[in-house]
Amino acid sequence: MxxxxxxxxxxxxxxxxxxxxxxxxxxxxxxxxxxxxxxxxxxxxxxxxxxxxxxxxxxxxxxxxxxxxxxxxxxxxxxxxxxxxxxxxxxxxxxxxxxxxxxxxxxxxxxxxxxxxxxxxxxxxxxxxxxxxxxxxxxxxxxxxxxxxxxxxxxxxxxxxxxxxxxxxxxxxxxxxxxxxxxxxxxxxxxxxxxxxxxxxxxxxxxxxxxxxxxxxxxxxxxxxxxxxxFVARFLGLTNLFPAHLRYDARAETQLGTFDATTPRPINNLMAMALIRPDRVRVGARGIAARVEECTFRGGKYRAVVVTENGARLTIEIERALTVGARVGLEIESVEIISA
Amino acid sequence: MRLTNALILAPLAFLAVFYFYPLAAILQTSFAAGDARGALEIFTDDYYARVVLFTVVQAALSTALTLAAALPAAYIFARYDFRGASTLRALTTIPFLMPTIVVATAFSALFGPRGSVNLALMQLFQLDQPPIQILNTLAIILLAHTFYNFTIVLRIVGGFWANLDPQIENVARVLGANRARAFWHVTLPLLAPAIIAAALLVFIFDFTSFGVVLILGGPRLATLEVEIYRQTVNLFNLPIAAALSLAQLVCTFALTIVYTRLQARLARPLRLRPQQIVRRKLRHAREKILAWGYLAAMLIFLMTPLVAVIAASFENGFGYYAELFVNRRESIMFVPPIDAVRNSLFFAGATIVLAVTLGLIAAYSIDRRPPTADDDVLSGAKRSRKIAVGSQWSAVRLLDAVYMLPLGTSAVTLGFGFIIALDKPPLNLRTSIWLVPIAHTLVAFPFVVRSILPILRSIQPRLREAAQVLGASPARVWREIDLPIITRAIIIGAVFAFTVSMGEFGATALVARPELPTIPIAIYRFLGQPGLANFGQALALSTILMIVSAAAIVAMERVRIGEIGEF
Structure with missing residues (x-):
């Protein structure tokens, strides 16, 4: 009531x-x-x-x-x-x-x-x-x-x-x-x-x-x-946000490539934002090439900032420490599309 | 809301009618006389030049003497922690709060030809003549002024000194300065604004001194203030009196402005320390002897005149007091002198009501905070809001300054303004018994505003909002939040008004009706008459006035809240 x-x-x-x-x-x-x-x-x-x-x-x-x-x-x-x-x-x-x-x-x-x-x-x-x-x-x-x-x-x-x-x-x-x-x-x-x-x-x-x-x-x-x-995402500390163009086949084009995307809530604009959560990025030898800029221990996990070759900056959460300056590959497991 | 706005105008209206209108009348009278009397004469005649010169010289000498006497006391109270310090300091305030007429009586009781000092000396050295003859000389005026203003220097300089971080002086010593040089190059410059402010305030008080000079200075010595009185009452030369008043006004306003500026500079950001850290105990024998010797001399100087009045008033038991109740046919009073006590109490009561009511309203009308950033407002809105609050703030500051104006106007000038402005239509109050309480209210009003305002400003606006949210109507908010918090300040303001009214002499001397004398007026009349009986009655009335004033001071100290309050 x-x-x-x-x-x-x-x-x-x-x-x-x-x-x-x-x-x-x-x-x-x-x-x-x-x-x-x-x-x-x-x-x-x-x-x-x-x-x-x-x-x-x-x-x-x-x-x-x-x-x-x-x-x-x-x-x-x-x-x-x-x-x-x-x-x-x-x-x-x-x-x-x-x-x-x-x-x-x-x-x-x-x-x-x-x-x-x-x-x-x-x-x-x-x-x-x-x-x-x-x-x-x-x-x-x-x-x-x-x-x-x-x-x-x-x-x-x-x-x-x-x-x-x-x-x-x-x-x-x-x-x-x-x-x-x-x-x-x-x-x-x-x-x-x-x-x-x-x-x-x-x-x-x-x-x-x-x-x-x-x-x-x-x-x-x-x-x-x-x-x-x-805005809400940023306010909650989710800062990996990239302008995205939503295509008619429901795939999203971003600076980091084109992804199959989920849309948690309906979007009524084709120009939207791609949200990548820090724990949905895997680090390995393959994938998008990036350089490690920062890595700090955050109790249980490490938080690293990586920069891709075309300048996209991502905050990621990982199990093991990375060497600052090292070259790594990023595999993005999921992308959510939200309103800009 | 409209009612509140009308109320806010009450203090302004009061000042307009009883302050600005009389001042305008003074201005008009001093320039209106076309027959070469008035404004010009005081600049061309040697006599008035000498009066101005004497006023300045005696004030400067008195100030220098007061500083010399009180600075060591400021040092001792600021830097040393000893038993009885707070009581001793409270005692030094008593002379300052005594009515001028009592101080004048006290000094004649002490140093007059039949005063206790002369009698004692004559007995001691088997003399036929009183050895000390300083009555009607500059010397006794200087002594009385020093006695009177001692506590100003002690309070202002001592208060500042007590909070000065001694570490600063230690730094200078570590850097190689000896004690004297550290004091000269470090402590003294830091103290300078406080010393200058205290000196200026003392100078203003001495410059406008009336009762002391009138009674102790005799017929040959006159300050501007005394000359205005004599020109008005004895010679009835109103244009000259008006021109002198104008000169007096210009001087006091100029001095007050300089003083206010200086006081603002006093508030410069110094790292001030709580006094407990700064003070230490008296240590070596030499330190103890010097300090206690000085304090003993100070106590004798400040208390003997008052004690002398009381002692002399009881010279023949209660004889002088009994005489107060008798209405002699040849009496200069026309009424039993004790009636003066009744008159004074009535005037004081009326002054309390008027001054507290107007002071309370005035304090509320200028109870605005300096503009501060508000918490939850967008930055753009914040800026424009600040400007709006800022312009309102400057209006408040102007009003605040206007309310303080009577403080910078001498009492005799006020009284003289009343005489020439309020004795004819449109406002004929010459025979009104309200003239005296109105004059007293004018003098007391700034004090009342100043005792209530800081407390009022200390009430967080959130407190009133919290009370409202909890269900209190606006009237209830005032009763439950404002009133309990400002009650003590109101009481202090009321006691101020009472003390001012009981002791006021300068304005009263000009406006009181002959058959309704106040205590100070009655004392003055007795002092002007020859004979031991008259002097004895002056002593008895002075004692009564002294005791009433002392009781008020004690009452005020008991309700004073910490160190808030600006007096």
Missing amino acids: IALQVRDIVKSFDGAPLLREASLEIARSEIVCLLGPSGSGKTTLLRIIAGLEQPERGEIFFDGHALRGVPVHQRGIGMMFQDLALFPHQNVFENVAFGLRMHATRAPRDEIRARVAETLELVGLAGFAGRDVNNLSGGEQQRVALARALAPRPKLLMFDEPLGALDRILREQLVAELRAILKRIGMTALYVTHDQDEAFAIADRVAIIHAGRVAQIGTPEEIYRAPANA
Whole structure:
């Protein structure tokens, strides 16, 4: 069942378009991640959904009701900010209780107390209620911010790169924990990040945002298996992309030769891109002649950059090390054709 | 939204009517007189040239003396860690926050012919005449100014010095400079902007000094400020007073601009160190004797005048205090002197309300951050947005400067402007009891803005957004986020306004109605009358004023938040 529906949002800043008809749907209890480079407008889309910014065009619906004209504080949407924005003049308890106090004006004090305790326990901060938020560690502050956003039980919880400031190990641990918590309470969530690993770890579905639109949305696996276009492929780190001309016999002509190609999704343009995955290239004595330019050990496998005689540059993944400068032959096992 | 916009105009409207309009009146009066009195006369008559010269000379000498006295203190507090340092430093602030009239009374109580110093010396050496006769001379003015401004040098230079990385001086020593040369070639140039800024500020205060010179200087010595007062009140020569005010305005504005420029340069990127790393304990006996000897002398110099006032006020028990409650028929007060306390409290209350309300609105109207790059915006959009924010920012800076203007205007000039602008239609307030609190508000307003603004700017905009997202309406956001964070700053601003109003003398001397004297005015009237009883009552009122001011200072120190806040 669809919970949030974002339809054709347009927003520009001082004449420069930032979002061009961005659309998105989130099902109830689903975690969707907006993934895109910085400057792609993902934070702006989040702020528009929260009501902190107004779109120039487009509509947002929640459970079928349009949110246009509903002020921020009445939308019932929670948000965790990049810089956390914990209230420095309030302790942990007061921070977490804030949303509860705002929503239910006559909520009995005992009820608020119980809800705060329950939420703090959920995020692993039982016993922290009386602490000063300014004296907590980075990870603890993240948890307080999460508890504060969770406590009023919003219909939708949004995250704006909430783990950006943490180091990698702590971040990986928190992402896993965050997903577990959201799933346990069945929260509908929209999560913004520019980090692919983080997105894949937390999301049910990932929406890749490019040039003001959602370029592709799907499960992490769907997206990785069948990137919708060259931008998505590049963003996922698949950089072996070559302009391809699709012939009527379904073979593709490229700089590296002509190949039988698979097309993971329908292509409506004869000028497309050939994607060669790094693990689909075999190195031997025969095949396309190339020179090894770089070779580094990447834990378990080697990653090499090779350049063919006509200047095509490929990144490949292999079992054994290659000598830099050596001449090798490349056999390309499969080629996928995607939109340019 | 329209209501908010109208509110933002309130401080501007207040300044327009009670600041710019009187200034315009001064300008007009000084050039309006066609009969060769006024503007031209002060440039041709030797007498006024001497007044200007004396104003500059006494300010320069006072500044030099203050620097000489306070620089060693700045060094000791900056570089050494000793018990009681923070208490001692707090004590040095007290003279600065005392009303000028109290300082003047204190110095006459100490060095007058029947002052405690002379009495002690006469007894000690069996003299018939008081040996120290510095009342009505330049010497006592210089002493009082040094007493008053000591803490400015200590705070500005000491504060800067305390954060200066001592490693820099060590590097110079390693490179072969001896201690003296390292200080001369490395430390002193680094300190120079702080020293110059402190000197300039002290100079501005001395240049515009009124109460001290009026009372201690006697009839023969006058600064511009005192001369404006005398021309207005004693001679009723308004064109001359206006021309002198104009000269005074030009000087103080020029000095203030130079000071502001310098202060901006003070913020140059130096690697500053937290003070704990920089300070060390006093070690050798010589170091200890020098430091403690100096600190003891400093404490005696800064505390004796104040103690002398209190001691002298109790010379005959509570006699002088009892007299304050009596309304004598021949009294110069027309009312029991204690009424002055009531008047002062009423004016101070009104000043708090006016200054805090206007200051709060003004602070909100200029609560904009300098333009910074926004996170998730395309680079092109980022650039054009920066320009838009930039032009808004320069408007904010202009407004900020306008709000600070009254700070660079001397109190007597303000009061004089009131007299000539607000005593006739369209705005006749001559008999209004609001004239005094309005004048006090003008003086206190910049302080209030400056105590609230930094705290307001420290509130991250994300905090308000987070509160909104959590369900707080705009009004609720203000109550839950802004208010708790700025409450202390508001209290500090209110105490500032209170202290300013209680002690204000220059403007009040010109605008107060005769039957509604404030405490400083009552003290001044008593000091102007012969007789021990009158002097005793001046001492008693000074003691009361001193204690009230000290209580306010203590209250303020208790709520001050760390080192934020610009005063």
